[in-house]
Amino acid sequence: MERDTRPAVVVGAGPAGLCAAIELKRAGAPVLLMDENAKPGGQLFKQIHKFFGSQEHRAGVRGIEIGKDLLRESLDLGIDVRLDTEVVGLDPNLKVWAVEGRRRSYTLDASRVILATGATENAVPFPGWTLPGVMTAGCAQTLINVHRVLPGKRILMVGSGNVGVIVAYQLIQAGAEVAAVIEAAPALGGYGVHTAKVRRAGVPMLVRTTIVRAEGNEGVERAVISEVDGKFKPLAGTERTLDVDTICLAVGLTPSIELASLAGCRTFFVPELGGHMPLHDEFMRSSVPAVYVVGDIAGVEEASTAMEEGRLAGIHAAFSMGYLDSGEMERRTADTRRRLRALRQGVFGAKRFTAKERILAEKEKECP
Amino acid sequence: MPMSPDAPDASDRTLKTLGAPSLAELRAAGVVPSREELAAHPCVCVECIEEIPCNPCETSCPQGALTVGQPITNLPVLDRQKCTACGLCIPACPGLAVVIKSLEGDRAKIRFPWEYLPVPAKGDRVEMVDRLGNPVCGGTVVSVINPARNNRTAVVTAEFPAEYVDDVISMRRL
Ligand code: SF4
Ligand code: SF4
Numbered sequence: 337m338e339r340d341t342r343p344a345v346v347v348g349a350g351p352a353g354l355c356a357a358i359e360l361k362r363a364g365a366p367v368l369l370m371d372e373n374a375k376p377g378g379q380l381f382k383q384i385h386k387f388f389g390s391q392e393h394r395a396g397v398r399g400i401e402i403g404k405d406l407l408r409e410s411l412d413l414g415i416d417v418r419l420d421t422e423v424v425g426l427d428p429n430l431k432v433w434a435v436e437g438r439r440r441s442y443t444l445d446a447s448r449v450i451l452a453t454g455a456t457e458n459a460v461p462f463p464g465w466t467l468p469g470v471m472t473a474g475c476a477q478t479l480i481n482v483h484r485v486l487p488g489k490r491i492l493m494v495g496s497g498n499v500g501v502i503v504a505y506q507l508i509q510a511g512a513e514v515a516a517v518i519e520a521a522p523a524l525g526g527y528g529v530h531t532a533k534v535r536r537a538g539v540p541m542l543v544r545t546t547i548v549r550a551e552g553n554e555g556v557e558r559a560v561i562s563e564v565d566g567k568f569k570p571l572a573g574t575e576r577t578l579d580v581d582t583i584c585l586a587v588g589l590t591p592s593i594e595l596a597s598l599a600g601c602r603t604f605f606v607p608e609l610g611g612h613m614p615l616h617d618e619f620m621r622s623s624v625p626a627v628y629v630v631g632d633i634a635g636v637e638e639a640s641t642a643m644e645e646g647r648l649a650g651i652h653a654a655f656s657m658g659y660l661d662s663g664e665m666e667r668r669t670a671d672t673r674r675r676l677r678a679l680r681q682g683v684f685g686a687k688r689f690t691a692k693e694r695i696l697a698e699k700e701k702e703c704p
Numbered sequence: 705m706p707m708s709p710d711a712p713d714a715s716d717r718t719l720k721t722l723g724a725p726s727l728a729e730l731r732a733a734g735v736v737p738s739r740e741e742l743a744a745h746p747c748v749c750v751e752c753i754e755e756i757p758c759n760p761c762e763t764s765c766p767q768g769a770l771t772v773g774q775p776i777t778n779l780p781v782l783d784r785q786k787c788t789a790c791g792l793c794i795p796a797c798p799g800l801a802v803v804i805k806s807l808e809g810d811r812a813k814i815r816f817p818w819e820y821l822p823v824p825a826k827g828d829r830v831e832m833v834d835r836l837g838n839p840v841c842g843g844t845v846v847s848v849i850n851p852a853r854n855n856r857t858a859v860v861t862a863e864f865p866a867e868y869v870d871d872v873i874s875m876r877r878l
Contacts, residue, residue, distance in 0.1 A: 386798035386855070388758040390776045396760035396796055398855065496723075508877075509820055523720040528754040529799025535723035536874050537820075538837030543721050640757075682755030682777025 339658035342447035350378020352631025352646035353452030359650025372422040377403040455589035455632035464550030473503040473586035480510040488582030497525035500586030609635030615699040619652035724835035746789035746806040764796030795857035812869040
């Protein structure tokens, strides 16, 4: 098979994109890795906690160290990493339009495009939500772990998924007090071991509770919370006021699918993985066969699954470009798929596994 | 399926409503050592009762006393016969779910993971807390270790009155 010498372009240098680029480069394929940020690593450098998973998923290692290792590996391999480079356009013929440093704009023809664009944090609107001091949990995490700035002294965390409880824990580690973690659902969302470590630090966790409004003059001074009924409607007479100066929202993420839509990738609605997302097959190929989607854009999961998806797509793209034979591709992806399967088990993983199966089935049906 | 006699009823299950497991919930999961066991030898308590994809406790144990196996969402199972109470699994667990407890006469000892500043020092008088973060009793720090292999998770040993051994899980931040 003749080798395609046009580069594979990987958009997004988070865990998924880094792994995709590494696998492509390892196979000898030309690859460009682009990221709009000044530094690669995506969210990994904010993850100061030890990861879950098994040893082969780098469990027990802090996310920040996994990020450093991936970076070192990509530098050792000599991958062309273009930072401060925003991919603003992508057409179905794989013409990539990039803007570098907000000054220089150029286009190039890619042989394959791997979209690892991640996800965007959701917000919930409530009276007072535009006051300074209301921010997403990811924003608070960036402030403390990247910029070393404490966003506030007393914090209310809205949302009890893993993001909410992990960021609550890290805010306490950074020296803040967390006044409460509230959750509208009847059960807390995050792993029990995460909620337990925050709870034993004295943080109340309140289920069936929502934020009603934020109060304050120049910024947040108080949060009014209330219990909710089975339909998430606030119950009259249950309002309480908490003295807080910061309100963090950890209410889920939505896949960032803009470029996939521009490329004409068909999307599918999967609420349990964050909303609309591109369909993909078992090798992470979208409905546009030369465009792959990996990581949170392909359904919001975790860094560990994002890395495996990135590897899967990188290996397959290198194969489809003629840099790996089918036996080698099968061999390399078999390991990756086994590890992915292992990460999608148990009460938390099974839901994601079923959702992923639905995406594959829909892809099969819609664009076999 | 008949309910096992010590299965907690719904009101006793607090992991998903209050954020921390109740004693009843932990007993039903079989992870709370008896007073006799605690008096006989230091007991590892693995308070990890929810299926999550995780197994560093297993890989950290040099004795093969902790088993998760396949799939890695299995709950960890402890073989007390094999455990030497070396404590290596305490900082290895990313969930900070492992502690070691023991009883000596009217005093109890706990070894627990610690990731806050300031790190306590030997001899510090501290307040021991239960799983909900409530202060339970006073305690004294006996030792603090944080070798490089712990990767910045310190392991603190503290002692406190024996009667609180079931409830104590950690200490209040300094
Ligand atoms: S204390 Fe040591 S021997 Fe016992 S389970 Fe933990 S690592 Fe294994
Ligand atoms: S390492 Fe900790 S959280 Fe992970 S399975 Fe073992 S006890 Fe549970």
